[in-house]
Structure formats: C-alpha cells, structure tokens
Amino acid sequence: xxxxxxxxxxxxxxxxxxxxxxxxxxxxxxxxxxxxxxxxxxxxxxxxxxxxxxxxxxxxxxxxxxxxxxxxxxxxxxxxxxxxxxxxxxxxxxxxxxxxxxxxxxxxxxxxxxxxxxxxxxxxxxxxxxxxxxxxxxxxxxxxxxxxxxxxxxxxxxxxxxxxxxxxxxxxxxxxxxxxxxxxxxxxxxxxxxxxxxxxxxxxxxxxxxxxxxxxxxxxxxxxxxxxxxxxxxxxxxxxxxxxxxxxxxxxxxx
Amino acid sequence: xxxxxxxxxxxxxxxxxxxxxxxxxxxxxxxxxxxxxxxxxxxxxxxxxxxxxxxxxxxxxxxxxxxxxxxxxxxxxxxxxxxxxxxxxxxxxxxxxxxxxxxxxxxxxxxxxxxxxxxxxxxxxxxxxxxxxxxxxxxxxxxxxxxxxxxxxxxxxxxxxxxxxxxxxxxxxxxxxxxxxxxxxxxxxxxxxxxxxxxxxxxxxxxxxxxxxxxxxxxxxxxxxxxxxxxxxxxxxxxxxxxxxxxxxxxxxxx
DNA sequence: GAGTGGTCTAGACCACTGC
DNA sequence: CAGTGGTCTAGACCACTCG
Numbered sequence: 001x002x003x004x005x006x007x008x009x010x011x012x013x014x015x016x017x018x019x020x021x022x023x024x025x026x027x028x029x030x031x032x033x034x035x036x037x038x039x040x041x042x043x044x045x046x047x048x049x050x051x052x053x054x055x056x057x058x059x060x061x062x063x064x065x066x067x068x069x070x071x072x073x074x075x076x077x078x079x080x081x082x083x084x085x086x087x088x089x090x091x092x093x094x095x096x097x098x099x100x101x102x103x104x105x106x107x108x109x110x111x112x113x114x115x116x117x118x119x120x121x122x123x124x125x126x127x128x129x130x131x132x133x134x135x136x137x138x139x140x141x142x143x144x145x146x147x148x149x150x151x152x153x154x155x156x157x158x159x160x161x162x163x164x165x166x167x168x169x170x171x172x173x174x175x176x177x178x179x180x181x182x183x184x185x186x187x188x189x190x191x192x193x194x195x196x197x198x199x200x201x202x203x204x205x206x207x208x209x210x211x212x213x214x215x216x217x218x219x220x221x222x223x224x225x226x227x228x229x230x231x232x233x234x235x236x237x238x239x240x241x242x243x244x245x246x247x248x249x250x251x252x253x254x255x
Numbered sequence: 256x257x258x259x260x261x262x263x264x265x266x267x268x269x270x271x272x273x274x275x276x277x278x279x280x281x282x283x284x285x286x287x288x289x290x291x292x293x294x295x296x297x298x299x300x301x302x303x304x305x306x307x308x309x310x311x312x313x314x315x316x317x318x319x320x321x322x323x324x325x326x327x328x329x330x331x332x333x334x335x336x337x338x339x340x341x342x343x344x345x346x347x348x349x350x351x352x353x354x355x356x357x358x359x360x361x362x363x364x365x366x367x368x369x370x371x372x373x374x375x376x377x378x379x380x381x382x383x384x385x386x387x388x389x390x391x392x393x394x395x396x397x398x399x400x401x402x403x404x405x406x407x408x409x410x411x412x413x414x415x416x417x418x419x420x421x422x423x424x425x426x427x428x429x430x431x432x433x434x435x436x437x438x439x440x441x442x443x444x445x446x447x448x449x450x451x452x453x454x455x456x457x458x459x460x461x462x463x464x465x466x467x468x469x470x471x472x473x474x475x476x477x478x479x480x481x482x483x484x485x486x487x488x489x490x491x492x493x494x495x496x497x498x499x500x501x502x503x504x505x506x507x508x509x510x
Numbered sequence: 511g512a513g514t515g516g517t518c519t520a521g522a523c524c525a526c527t528g529c
Numbered sequence: 530c531a532g533t534g535g536t537c538t539a540g541a542c543c544a545c546t547c548g
Contacts, residue, residue: 021525023536049514060538065515073328075510081515082545099509196509201500202457202475220457220475226509245456252507254354254451254481255330276544278517304533315519320534336534337526 028057029067036076036087037231043089043186047077050085076194076231090182090193099182099196099228100147102154102243103251110150114181116174117212118144121163128160131227131238139163145174145181146212154248156212160238165189191236196228200250205242213244222250283312284322291331291342292486298344298441302332305340331449331486345437345448354437354451354483355402357409357498358506365405369436371429372467373399376418383415386482386493394418400429400436401467409503411467415493420444446491451483455505460497468499477505 032047041047050068054061068085071077075098078086089095104110122140129136140163147155159181161169166189177184185191203223210217221242228237243250287302296302305323309316323340326332330353333341344350352358359365377395384391395418402410414436416424421444432439440446458478465472476497483492498505 023524025536051514062539063537066536068515079515080546082513082547084514101507101509198507198509200455200477200505200507202477202498203500204475220459222455222457222477225504243457245458249480250455252356252453252455254356254453278543280517306533317520318518321517323534334534335527337528337532339527339533 024059025063025066025070028053028059028064029070031057032067032071033076033231039190041087043087043192044091045087046084047087074194088192090180090186095182096180099193101251102149102248104149104248106247113148113151114145114174115148115153116143116145116171118142119169119171119174128238131235132160132162133235134162139167141166141169143169143174149248152247153213154244155241156209157239157241162236165191165236191230193228193237194230195233196226196237199225201225203242209242213242215244215246219244221245224250279314280318280321280325283308283314283319284325286312287322287326288331288486294445296342298342298447299346300342301339302342329449343447345435345441350437351435354448356506357404357503359404359503361502368403368406369400369429370403370408371398371400371426373397374424374426374429383493386490387415387417388490389417394422396421396424398424398429404503407502408468409499410496411464412494412496417491420446420491446485448483448492449485450488451481451492454480456480458497464497468497470499470501474499476500479505 032053035041047053048056050061050064053064057064068077068079072079072085075088075095078088080086090099120142122142124132124134124136124138124140126136128134128140129138132140134140141161143157143159143161145157145159146153147157166185169189173188174181174184179187182193185193201223202220205213205215205217205219205221207217209221210219213221215221222245224239224241224243226237226239226241227235228239230236287308290296302308303311305316305319308319312319323332323334327334327340330343330350333343335341345354375397377397379387379389379391379393379395381391383389383395384393387395389395396416398412398414398416400412400414401408402412421440424444428443429436429439434442437448440448456478457475460468460470460472460474460476462472464476465474468476470476477500479494479496479498481492481494481496482490483494485491
C-alpha cells in the first residue's frame, strides 16, 4: 500500500539559498514518478483527478497540472478529456510504433508477428554489464527472435535482459503471448520501457542473419542497436536488431 | 511593415457552435507563426516580451505564454530567462545536430566540413514534383556535396530544391560559406527548415558513391532520404544522403 | 447533471540578465 | 535597479464523457 509522503511544506522553501532548487511542479512530478515506479497505479489505469492530487500534495490544481503536462509529453501518462488521466501502456497501437519505427514502403498496414527462436541464460560480459548497469558475471537472459510482416521475416533481434528481473522468462511464455514483447514485459514482469536510444548503421548480413531473413550473405542490412530505460533512466534492455530494408524503411521525424 | 490584425475579439467567440473551434492560445500561436513567416522578426532576433504581445493581442499574459510554450517546444522559438524570447536559428550548434544525427562511434567531437561538388538546374520529374509540391517541369536546383568529418568523407548528399526560391544558389556561394547549408538557406534565401521526415534504409554502394566515400563498390551504406518543411508544413527540400557508417552511427532517441 | 480535463484570467512573487 | 521569463495561486467558465 502507498502512503502519502508528508514533505510538501518542507520542500517548498528550498528556494533562493539552496543550490538544488527545483520548482514545486517538478517535485510533484517526481512524486508522481515515484508512485508510478512503486506500482501505486498500473498501466492502463486512471490516476486520481487533478483536484484530488492537488489536495493530497497541498498545492494548487495548476501546479499538479503542469507536472502532469510534462509526464504526458514524456508519454508516461495519457490525458483524456472528460475521462481522466491514465498510466500509459504498451498495450496500445500508438506505443507500438513509438518503439518500432519500421513502415512498409508501400504504405499499407501489415500484420506483424513475433517469432521467438531461442531463450537462454548467460553471464554478463564486460559490455553487457556496462550497458545494463550490472556487474561482470551477473546473470542475464538472452532472447533471439524474428519479426515478420505480412508473413515474411523482416527483423532479426537479439535481446539482452538483466537476469534477476527476467528470471521467469521462457520461450513458451513468448510463444503463447499474442501481445508485443514490451506488453509482455509490462504485464508479467512489471517493467515498463519508457524511453530508448538507438544507434543505426548499415552492415553486411552474416550467414546466420542471412538465413533468418532469407537473403544472400553480404546483403546490406540496417543494424539497430537499442538501449531501453525504465523509470529513473534505469537501463533494462540491450537489443540489436538487423532490419531488412528491401520493402520497409525506418521512419524518423526530426522536430 | 507589419500591421496588427484586429480580429481578436471576433475570433474569441467562435466557441460552442463553431465546428472549427480552436482555443485562443492556438489562434495566438498561429498569428505568431504568420508573423515569423512574414519575416516580422528574423532568426536570432528577440521577439517582443510576453506582456507586450499580450497587450497587442488583447489577451492575458498566460495565453501568450502558452502559445509561445508550444512554439518553443517545436523549436521555432527559443526562450532565455531574463533575456527574452528569440527566433530560433540554424546558426547554432544545437540546431546542427538536430538535423544531422550522425555521431562518431568513438564519442569524440570531430570538425565537419561541407564540400560542394556540383550545382545545376533541371526540370522536376514526377517524383520531385510530388515531393516538393511543384508541377512536373517546374524549375529545380540540384546540389551534390560531400560531408567530411575529421578530413574524411562520410556523407554523400544529393539535394533537390525548388528552383524559384533558390534561383540564385551557386556552387561558389556554398564554397565561400563557412556556415552549414541550412544556415546559408536561412540567411541568404530567407528559408528556415523547421521540421523534416527521414526514411532510412541499408543499401549497397553504387560506383559513384563508392568513389566519393572511398569505399569498395557494394559496401553497405545507410541511405537517408529526407523531406524538409518550412513554416506551414511547406516542403522545400528533398535530399538523399548516403552515410558511411564505419566510424559513425545515426543516433536516435525514442521518447 | 456530475465529474473530468482544458482554457483563460489576474495578480503576486521568484530567478535570471544586464545596465 | 528595471525588465525578462518562470512559478504559483485561485477562481471562472468551457468541452467532453458517461450514467
């Protein structure tokens, strides 16, 4: 159960003098993130109304509003006029394309399917440990899978996960699930990916990938290396995908 | 000279009944965009203070603030506390990396140089016409250039521009300019790129590109096709770049 | 109609910049 | 010091949803 932190008043006056000044609405924002992280409200659920939160935190509605505004713009929350504010979830077509920027060249919408291939345990090497913020030798889980669009293989993924959190992950679990991987992680492991960084390069297909994607060895593939983070910028996934960009392209908006 | 539109009061009451209702702050926002588009304030300049604008438009400071907030988040304006609000400009290192998401794998910062190669006039084909919103046969300007990092060629670009706007563009102009291409477009042609969409694929190097980038024919290259837009979502540039991703990668943040 | 988020206002005060 | 953007408040009203 969640208990109300009673620090609002003491927080407020850390103005002027303090070297770590942050405005009230950011403190509220961080309290909301803590509540999300602690699982006070689950993905897809409504959170209390702005007025209720304002009463709880002893601030005005406008201050809560500004905190929620930022969280909504970071896609942690979702506002729906007349209904309330909801915890964002990956179980939502919009979230799907936020993290998989692959679109068919034809523009048509294609059904996609995730085909898990392998899932095994290993110990973190120096690079996996660095990326996932673990110690060398810590347990990790490695998953290999293929993503199909319109029945054809388009992406070959290799995914590294911290072993502690994902100890229970099995191939069967992924095979049975009709949801996306991130939806599975969210519903079964309580891990919600919040943001990610991708590094893209063009590479030549090695033999294994060439077989998985049904192309000739040496064909150009788009290599997408991704590090995903949950609440508090904690890295929880390291993934390398090889994308076949013959009939698809990686779409990116530069704001 | 700019004249004050006097429609605020009439605009305000298009509530309830109207099918095209938009809140007051969005109407203010669109007036500000019109002013930017009309060249009322130039890139790098301060715009009037929030209070002044509020008086002009007969709204409260808060409403102007919300309009400016959105424009700042879209990178059209730049707020600086204590100094004022400025028209965003490409003559700024931050803007540079917003539109060129290429970073060295080593992490070091490398000096870049644009080497223009060719610049010629042509008539728009069906595809160029469609993308640039022109008629087939309309004049276009085509530029080829190479981007070097640390003295080595990394990007080969082919750039299509509407001929009318860029009639005066010459190779010499680009050679003499030490600014980025977008800075040149902004200062010499009054065209500010505001947003862009990129489509990425992995391709094999053809002979021409292989020579430009000093790699073997058939090497995997990252193909980046970009359409850039100015104010009002008007397309003004169509560009295809081939990126050598041996020592660099395309960095993308998924929010 | 009651409840939610969304807009708009007016006024007070704070933090930063530059003269 | 005056002027700018940034925060915070309180209250009114609008638009949307649902029972």
